[in-house]
Amino acid sequence: MAGGLLDKGSVSLRERELVIDRTCWRCGSEYEWGVHIAFFGERVRLTPEEVKGLCTDDPEATPFSPRELLLLRLCDELHATATVSDTLHAELAREWSEAQLLELLVLAGYYHAISFLTNALRLPLESFAARFPRP
Known part of the structure; x- marks a missing residue:
């Protein structure tokens, strides 16, 4: 299943990574977040500011485009409510x-x-993996 989502999906690799990274951060999975940032961060051209922005409570305070902000909002809303509001779905x-x-x-x-x-x-953190940004 993951292979199909990561390799053959119809959503761009960058957009998939934003969803994965934001979801893992929201869930507090530094292990999975760090591995993904290490393997895919450069490949999808995440800047240091964007990596930090993936780990902030306010999506609007991030450097992401309006389209990418929708993905962060999707992850946040799913995490908080286990659903998607009609307003966000329409957007x-x-x-x-x-x-x-x-x-x-x-x-x-x-x-x-x-x-x-x-x-x-x-799971112990991998030595090569990124760590959550610290305030």
Whole structure:
């Protein structure tokens, strides 16, 4: 399943990474977040400011484009409420197809599950992986 979401999805790699990274940060999975930043951060051209922005409570205070901010808001709303408001869904539907929205929802859900596992198993952080930015 993850291979299909990561390699063959219809959403760009950068957009998938934003959803993965934001979801893992929201869930407190420094293990999974750090591995993804290490492997994909440069590949999707995340700047240091964007990496830091992935780990801030206020998406509007980040350097992301309006389209990318919608993804952060999606992750935040799913994490906080386990659903997507009609207002946000309408905004997302102007940017992505229904099939792509389904892909984004499944991706966020999958990385919630991965975060739950890495946290519950207390996986030690990888030496090569990034760490959450500290205030």
